Amino acid sequence: MRILTAAIVTETNTFSPQPTDWEQFQACGLCWREGDYIEETAFTAPVLLIKRLGERDGHEVVLGPSAYADPAGPTRRGVYESLREEILRRIETDGPFDAVLLTLHGAMVAEGYEDCEGDLLHKVRERVGATAFVGAMLDPHCHLTAAMVSAADAITIMKEYPHTDGEQRLRELYRICLRVLAGEIRPAAALIDCGLVGVWPTSHEPIRSLVDRISLRETHEPIVSIGFAHGFPWGDVPEAGARVLVLTNEALDVAESTAVAIADEIWSLRDFARIETVSVSEALSEVAVSRQGPVVLADIADNPGGGAPGDSTFILREALNRGLRDIAISLVHDPQSVDQCFDAGLGAPANLRIGGKHGRVSGEPLEVRATIRGLSERHSQQSPAEGPRIPLGRSAWVEIDGVHVILTHSRYQAVSPDVFSGLGLDPAALRAVIVKSTNHFRARFSAIADRILSVDTPGALSLDFANLPYQRRARNVWPRCDSRPEQTVVLRQLQPRRFIL
Ligand SMILES: [Zn+2]
The missing domain is CATH 3.40.50.2300 (Response regulator)
Known part of the structure; x- marks a missing residue:
């Protein structure tokens, strides 16, 4: 045959x-x-x-x-x-x-x-x-x-x-x-x-x-x-x-x-x-009082796996404003900042404009002075299933006052804790980790999570299905309509x- x-x-x-x-x-x-x-x-x-x-x-x-x-x-x-x-x-x-x-x-x-x-x-x-x-x-x-x-x-x-x-x-x-x-x-x-x-x-x-x-x-x-x-x-x-x-x-x-x-x-x-969510404020308040880490927060509206840019800064900005420490976020799609980190070198400080580069749905870029903690030309992560790894390409780990950010060339959702540990950061030792993913992350992050919260962030992927602006899809479907088509x-x-x- x-x-x-x-x-x-x-x-x-x-x-x-x-x-x-x-x-x-x-x-x-x-x-x-x-x-x-x-x-x-x-x-x-x-x-x-x-x-x-x-x-x-x-x-x-x-x-x-x-x-x-x-x-x-x-x-x-x-x-x-x-x-x-x-x-x-x-x-x-x-x-x-x-x-x-x-x-x-x-x-x-x-x-x-x-x-x-x-x-x-x-x-x-x-x-x-x-x-x-x-x-x-x-x-x-x-x-x-x-x-x-x-x-x-x-x-x-x-x-x-x-x-x-x-x-x-x-x-x-x-x-x-x-x-x-x-x-x-x-x-x-x-x-x-x-x-x-x-x-x-x-x-x-x-x-x-x-x-x-x-x-x-x-x-x-x-x-x-x-x-x-x-x-x-x-x-x-x-x-x-x-x-x-x-x-x-x-x-x-x-x-x-x-x-x-x-x-x-x-x-x-x-x-x-559907997915139950909490607000950004509620989620970060939970993190602030958490004593046994890490709380895993899913930034579902910015999941690149659903077509979102993967570089929104809403939750990161709020975490920095609150002065939270020992938290990390992954993966932030930002090739420009990654290249700047490589130019500056491991251990060096760098002035970066992180994320926020895809317009309104991503928020404003974060202007920070960061320290470069890890660099990889060929970063990768495990997939939710057993089998070959997902290549992520050039990536950098930076720290801003106890807040850790994994920046990458690849626009991909974070599905495995080795998005952090592959660059040298142990996520299990942190108070919270934020992942830009809707549900795929659960297959591997459940093992290290004390709790998982899905966060209702602003962003490209609205979960308000009744009000998505469909033009081509017939509108007589649930949840817009509660009666079943004949x-x-x-x-x-x-x-x-x-x-x-
Ligand atoms: Zn799918």
Whole structure:
């Protein structure tokens, strides 16, 4: 068997004014062809995993491009089209292929394309024909569109948020591919819209048990796979929001009844589709009286993982104003200050203008005299899941009167305590650590946290979903609307591609 595998992964915050260009893809180590896969990082791991699995089983695996970009605004049209055309070109020049296995995000928007993954999967299907297997693994923060589902034989979606099960879901996709091509299963799928927008941290009850119940359903024949797409609230596209995809072996009725049952459960849990927050003032007051550290504060509105700039100064300014000591913040995206630190050298003082460089949502830059405590040309952090590390590039640790700031060239959320310890700062010894992240940090910071507080900072990622200024998304969804939309089944499909709805 011959397999082509590739990855195009970025999550588009359509409200962000900062376009996603080549620069953001290059920052994550863009690979075009086999010879570019020099290092296994969190960004190259999915494509390399498919290669290992396929070769272990005696198949030939061809590596297409692997392109990751930190979330920001819509991708430049030419960038998306170049990446797509490279995959299509490889099908033409290196084919024929029996299977095309893609790692995608599912919430990528480009100029002129509201549903990049749906467009890509359809074009791949056109090239490989009806008999080849086309499959994708998606992030749960995807817009799971009818176009994607109708073009693919199977789509698997990570179940965990923090995303700790990417490898499992990719292995699952590979196994389904082998079974379909062996004629063991004939995919029949149902896709349903749950009629709501929210965030679903699977680290918390009752969402934890919901995911466990979904996993249990998957063990019952004829169900093959169940995907719960949480949706990405900051992507204003027509099909944004929570959706459920159930894949069965030939049993369309079971696919539909199972999808309806899970959608009912999700609807009944909608009040938990959010994150409880405290104000900046309340959070820092808690820190001031804390005697057993560290309190972990999540600066959720400035999470680069959702497309925020990652350089807001609101919470840092308030901490300095209050004279708090033994606290640290990470990661502040500020290449300019990092370069100044390298110029000044380790141990030297430096006058810096920290953060606040992306306009109103970031606040004002902080003008400080800092001491440079740590420098690294190749800083990195562990990912929420086991596996290769996330490269962060050139980074610096600076101290301002007992307040520690990790500055970096990479615009990435802080997900592991080694964003601090990798530069020499022990976060466990501090009174508080502030992380620019919504929920991914919990997978690794829970081990050192005395308490975790999500802080309602100003910033780019508003959690007020009822009032997000949607133009493309229908507005009759929860929480704006508390009644459930009537027709929720989006697609029923039996392979070969025979559409029922
Ligand atoms: Zn995600």
